[in-house]
Amino acid sequence: MEWSLERMREWVAGGMQSVRECESSALGTALCLALLFIWYCYRVGCEHTAPSLRGGFSPEPRGGAVPGGVLASDLSARGGLSKLRQVGGVGGSGVGEEELNGFAYCQSPECFRCAKPGEGLNQRLYHSLQEYAKRYTWAGMGRVHKGVREQGRYLLCNRPSIQKPEVFFLPDLPSAPFFSREAQKHDVELLERSFPALLAEFESVYRLPTSRTGSSLPLGWKANSTPRGQWWTFYLVNQGTPMVLNARRCPRTWRVLGQLRTFIANNVFGNACFSVLSPGATITEHYGPTNVRLRCHL
Numbered sequence: 001m002e003w004s005l006e007r008m009r010e011w012v013a014g015g016m017q018s019v020r021e022c023e024s025s026a027l028g029t030a031l032c033l034a035l036l037f038i039w040y041c042y043r044v045g046c047e048h049t050a051p052s053l054r055g056g057f058s059p060e061p062r063g064g065a066v067p068g069g070v071l072a073s074d075l076s077a078r079g080g081l082s083k084l085r086q087v088g089g090v091g092g093s094g095v096g097e098e099e100l101n102g103f104a105y106c107q108s109p110e111c112f113r114c115a116k117p118g119e120g121l122n123q124r125l126y127h128s129l130q131e132y133a134k135r136y137t138w139a140g141m142g143r144v145h146k147g148v149r150e151q152g153r154y155l156l157c158n159r160p161s162i163q164k165p166e167v168f169f170l171p172d173l174p175s176a177p178f179f180s181r182e183a184q185k186h187d188v189e190l191l192e193r194s195f196p197a198l199l200a201e202f203e204s205v206y207r208l209p210t211s212r213t214g215s216s217l218p219l220g221w222k223a224n225s226t227p228r229g230q231w232w233t234f235y236l237v238n239q240g241t242p243m244v245l246n247a248r249r250c251p252r253t254w255r256v257l258g259q260l261r262t263f264i265a266n267n268v269f270g271n272a273c274f275s276v277l278s279p280g281a282t283i284t285e286h287y288g289p290t291n292v293r294l295r296c297h298l
Contacts, residue, residue: 071191071198071253071298073237073272075184075262084179084188084294111239129168146171167289179294187260191298194256198298201250202274205234220246229281234274240267269293 075084129148147170163175181188191198207218217223217232220243224231235243236254242265247254257263257272264270269290277283288295 230278
């Protein structure tokens with residue numbers, strides 16, 4: 001095979017032209033992908049705009065407890081001083097139902113768990129879940145479709161069950177009475193490290209009356225209906241809504257909540273509160289509103 005300078009020059013020129021064409025093609029592809037990504041981020045941002053933990057306050061604090069004074073907060077469910085409990089299961093103490101007449105549900109129309117099915121927040125919840133399920137198509141959304149579609153069957157079923165949440169049940173989700181601290185290692189350790197600051201702020205707002213009758217509760221505290229004893233709660237986040245007056249009185253606790261990676265802050269399943277039970281108090285056995293969250297008791 002004969003080689004000539006002219007042929008060599010043609011090959012080099014052809015190669016350079018091919019490289020230039022490839023570069024322009026790759027650049028065009030990259031630009032298209034970048035534009036698609038920006039458009040996707042814009043759509044997601046518009047469709048999922050929700051108040052952050054630091055915004056959208058409501059001045060009215062509005063139930064979940066553990067004996068003594070504790071901080072109870074709700075974390076998204078992914079699997080000592082802190083206990084992680086799945087909230088869709090049974091909670092409360094083992095008192096017979098005949099002793100609890102009139103205490104099975106609270107009377108507040110704002111409580112989405114205790115509201116009659118199909119009304120108020122329940123309707124909005126199901127509508128939101130249906131819209132969410134339509135928007136995404138990956139395999140995991142099949143369970144959300146199933147949960148929304150069969151919600152009535154889960155709610156109306158009278159058979160005893162470990163998992164029978166009163167608002168939304170996600171099928172095929174593993175459950176356990178308590179979850180290991182390793183399931184939420186970062187958040188549990190953060191809460192435990194912050195315990196002295198949380199305790200100090202709890203003590204600063206813990207000014208409860210000695211008698212249940214004839215005395216009003218201090219600002220920010222709520223008395224819950226119990227068959228025996230007394231149960232008070234001081235909410236920082238109630239059903240996903242920050243309590244502005246309470247948060248201002250507990251700034252360090254508020255900052256800790258903002259640092260939790262899995263705290264539920266933007267929907268009705270999210271709560272964080274100081275909770276106090278008097279000696280001998282009884283909380284009615286009940287199911288939580290959903291099985292898709294864990295409650296951390298500090």
